[in-house]
Amino acid sequence: MDAHKIFMLVSQATLQTFEMVIFSTLFSLLLGLPLGILLCISDPQSGIKPRPVLYQVLTRIVNVLRSFPFIILMIILFPLSRILVGTSIGTKATIVPLSIAAAPFVARVIETALKEVDPGVVQAARSMGSTTMQIICKVLLPESLPSLIDGITLTIINLIGYSAMAGAIGGGGLGDLAIRYGYQRFRPLIMAIAVIVILIIVELIQMIGTKLSHSVSAKR
Amino acid sequence: MQIKLNNLVKTYKAGRNVPEVHAVNDISLNIPSNGIFGIIGKSGAGKSTLVRLISLLETPDSGSVYYDNERVDNLTGKNLIERRRRLGMIFQNFNLFTSRTAGENIAYPLEICKTPKNEIESRVTELLDLVDLADRKNAPISTLSGGQKQRIAIARALANKPDILFCDEATSALDPQTTQSILSLIRKIQAQMNLTVVMITHQMEVVRDACSLVAVVNNGQVVEQGTVNEIFLSPKSPVTKDFLANLAPQTESSENKNGIVRWSEDGGKYTLRFTNTLTDEPVLSKMAQKFKIEFNIRAGGIQKLPESKVGTLLTDITGEKAEVEKALAYLKSEGVLVTEDK
Numbered sequence: 144m145d146a147h148k149i150f151m152l153v154s155q156a157t158l159q160t161f162e163m164v165i166f167s168t169l170f171s172l173l174l175g176l177p178l179g180i181l182l183c184i185s186d187p188q189s190g191i192k193p194r195p196v197l198y199q200v201l202t203r204i205v206n207v208l209r210s211f212p213f214i215i216l217m218i219i220l221f222p223l224s225r226i227l228v229g230t231s232i233g234t235k236a237t238i239v240p241l242s243i244a245a246a247p248f249v250a251r252v253i254e255t256a257l258k259e260v261d262p263g264v265v266q267a268a269r270s271m272g273s274t275t276m277q278i279i280c281k282v283l284l285p286e287s288l289p290s291l292i293d294g295i296t297l298t299i300i301n302l303i304g305y306s307a308m309a310g311a312i313g314g315g316g317l318g319d320l321a322i323r324y325g326y327q328r329f330r331p332l333i334m335a336i337a338v339i340v341i342l343i344i345v346e347l348i349q350m351i352g353t354k355l356s357h358s359v360s361a362k363r
Numbered sequence: 364m365q366i367k368l369n370n371l372v373k374t375y376k377a378g379r380n381v382p383e384v385h386a387v388n389d390i391s392l393n394i395p396s397n398g399i400f401g402i403i404g405k406s407g408a409g410k411s412t413l414v415r416l417i418s419l420l421e422t423p424d425s426g427s428v429y430y431d432n433e434r435v436d437n438l439t440g441k442n443l444i445e446r447r448r449r450l451g452m453i454f455q456n457f458n459l460f461t462s463r464t465a466g467e468n469i470a471y472p473l474e475i476c477k478t479p480k481n482e483i484e485s486r487v488t489e490l491l492d493l494v495d496l497a498d499r500k501n502a503p504i505s506t507l508s509g510g511q512k513q514r515i516a517i518a519r520a521l522a523n524k525p526d527i528l529f530c531d532e533a534t535s536a537l538d539p540q541t542t543q544s545i546l547s548l549i550r551k552i553q554a555q556m557n558l559t560v561v562m563i564t565h566q567m568e569v570v571r572d573a574c575s576l577v578a579v580v581n582n583g584q585v586v587e588q589g590t591v592n593e594i595f596l597s598p599k600s601p602v603t604k605d606f607l608a609n610l611a612p613q614t615e616s617s618e619n620k621n622g623i624v625r626w627s628e629d630g631g632k633y634t635l636r637f638t639n640t641l642t643d644e645p646v647l648s649k650m651a652q653k654f655k656i657e658f659n660i661r662a663g664g665i666q667k668l669p670e671s672k673v674g675t676l677l678t679d680i681t682g683e684k685a686e687v688e689k690a691l692a693y694l695k696s697e698g699v700l701v702t703e704d705k
Contacts, residue, residue: 267458270420271472271523272448281471285462363461363503 152320153336159234159315160344163306167241168299174246175298178205179253180279189258191265192275205247213244213305217312237306237314245302252294256287289356296352300345307341317341364430364526364559366394366417371426373412386412387423388583394576396431399553399560401574401591403606406565409583411531414563418452418529419443430527448476451520451558455532457512459504465515466491466500472522490518494548510541517548521556528553530562534569542566546573567606571595579603633691636700637674646697647676654690656682 182201185194211219217240221231224239260283268282284291307318317337325334371390377383386409394400404410415421417428419435428436430446438446459468466487473483491497494514499507507515513533520528530549534542550573553560562574570577570591578588579602586600598604637646651658662677680687694701 261456261458263454263456263458264460266420267452267454268460268471270418270447270450270452270529271475271519272444272446272450273475274444277475281475282460286460288462363505 149333149336152324152333153317153340156315156317156320156337157340157344159319160303160306160317160341162234163237163241163309163314163316164299164302166238167245167302167306168295170238170242171245171249171298171302172295174242175249176253178246178250180257180283182250182254183257183283184275184279186258189262191269191278201250205250208243208247209251211244213240213308216240216244217308232313234309234315237309237312237316241302241305241309244305245298248301249294249298252298253291256290256294257283259290260286289360292352292356292359296349296356299348299352303341303345303348365396366392366527366559366561367429368392368394368417369427369429371413371416371423371428373416373421373423385409385583387416389426390580390583390585391426392578392585392588394559394561396559397553397557398576399550399562399574401562401564401570401577402580403564403567403570403577404580405602408580410563410565410580412583413580414529414531414561417561418450418527419447448472448523449525449527451523451525451528453513453516453520453528453530453533455535457509457516457536459512459516459519461504463504464500465496465502465504465507465511468504468515469518469522472519476523486522490522493521493552494518508541509537510544513537513541513545514548517545517552521552524556526559528558528560530560530564532564533562535564535566539568542569543572549573567610571610579606632704633678633680634702634704635676635678635694636702637676638672638698638700644697646694646699647678650690650693653693654682655686656680656690 178201182198182205184190184192185198185201187193187195187198190198208216217237220240220243223243224231224236227239228235230236264286265278265282268278273282306314306316307321309316309319313319317340321334321337321341324330325332325337369391371387372385373387375381375384375386388409390409390413402410402413412421416423416436419428419438423436426436427434435446460471463471469487469490470483473486478486487500488497491500494517496511496514496518499511499515504512504515516533528549533549534545537545546569549560549562552558562569564570574591576589577591577594578585579594579600580586581600581602587594587598587603594603595607598607637644647658650656658681659679660676661679663675665672665674680690682690691701
């Protein structure tokens with residue numbers, strides 16, 4: 144196999160990884176952000192709108208989803224993928240289980256970040272007559288922005304790891320490439336390249352995330 | 364705005380490892396309009412819960428709160444939010460938004476009321492001038508000193524032109540000088556805006572330097588109330604007496620430095636300083652018996668240091684020159700430090 148072919152394989156796989164990670168990050172945020180906010184404000188002890196029953200139900204759902212092994216979740220979610228993207232195999236189909244697997248993780252990350260906001264500051268906002276919506280949008284989210292950025296960075300890196308398992312349903316991407324060519328076809332060079340590219344991507348995302356979160360904190 | 368509290372009760376239920384707490388146990392108070400009303404109590408006395416009830420952050424188990432003649436403790440939803448928007452509150456830890464600059468903090472209460480942008484702009488400038496921080500408009504909160512933070516918090520609390528200002532231990536995190544400057548700012552604002560100010564504190568100095576009326580709270584009940592003068596002249600409850608006994612000396616004027624209280628501005632030619640055990644000795648009366656002189660104490664005070672006490676007296680000693688000199692020599696021989704005021 145010549146260098147050109149390897150390059151084509153690796154670049155195609157990289158694009159697939161990007162596709163999976165970018166979209167599943169977006170969708171998991173879309174699902175996880177409201178869930179995390181709900182978890183924070185409905186907390187019976189510390190929430191601004193304590194709702195013990197709602198909190199318990201959400202907590203259970205999040206825990207159950209988080210304890211599923213990803214590979215099983217993928218298979219269980221075949222029907223849902225078929226409904227949403229028309230197929231249960233391929234890169235696009237993988238985005239569905241990836242998003243759903245990451246959403247409860249995102250929810251916990253967001254919940255933790257929001258709960259770090261000084262309760263005194265929230266009380267001040269309440270005493271000034273803020274509505275719940277205003278407290279969420281104008282106090283909780285902006286005050287916890289550095290932690291939120293850290294949490295989202297963590298999510299993206301987790302999703303890169305998960306996406307490597309997508310090969311099981313023909314999802315493609317770098318992890319798939321490493322297993323199919325490197326392991327199953329005895330091409331250690333391709334495996335090494337795939338792993339190095341993943342490493343570089345993870346390293347870059349961590350760097351950007353840390354920089355962003357620092358620059359936000361530094362202005363405060 | 365006059366505030367009336369009728370038989371307020373708030374109990375926190377027992378939880379795991381936490382016994383039941385009667386935080387506020389049947390409190391009735393009349394807080395008159397347009398003045399500074401102090402509520403003093405030790406930590407755990409129930410004053411924080413009380414202010415949360417009066418400021419509509421919590422609802423009482425029973426009893427009622429009236430602003431003028433309108434009942435407010437049972438407000439809910441939109442009415443509650445509208446009412447809170449016309450209350451100002453400042454806190455011990457300032458509770459400013461770190462995600463906003465000083466100016467943006469002041470803008471917050473205006474933003475949540477959907478105030479037009481240009482109006483917010485001019486009101487923020489006006490408020491920054493009021494608290495003397497016009498130059499710190501774009502400063503991040505972390506760059507402000509404690510006193511500046513509280514000034515910004517005051518400006519923020521006043522943004523929506525409230526009729527009541529609640530100060531919850533507002534000076535407890537500040538040093539004595541900054542406390543004085545914040546208190547005088549609150550007094551100035553109170554007079555300017557005809558505000559009703561409710562000041563919760565555990566510092567008798569704050570009551571002395573800012574309030575006209577005071578209620579002493581202990582174990583969830585009001586144990587004593589009246590004008591600050593009355594309370595200082597004839598304290599009745601043990602808690603009040605305890606507060607007065609531990610009162611830090613006044614630091615406002617120069618002659619009050621070092622904990623010395625002067626009855627009059629005149630006299631006091633000799634400053635006598637006693638150290639250690641001498642503060643217990645009747646040196647002065649012995650001196651008066653031994654020599655043909657008379658003495659008059661103009662001012663005096665005792666300071667407690669970690670390992671000793673230092674007493675200071677400003678006295679006039681009169682009589683024949685020779686006798687006075689002999690008396691002074693006697694004092695020195697007894698270990699009293701004598702300095703003569705020329």
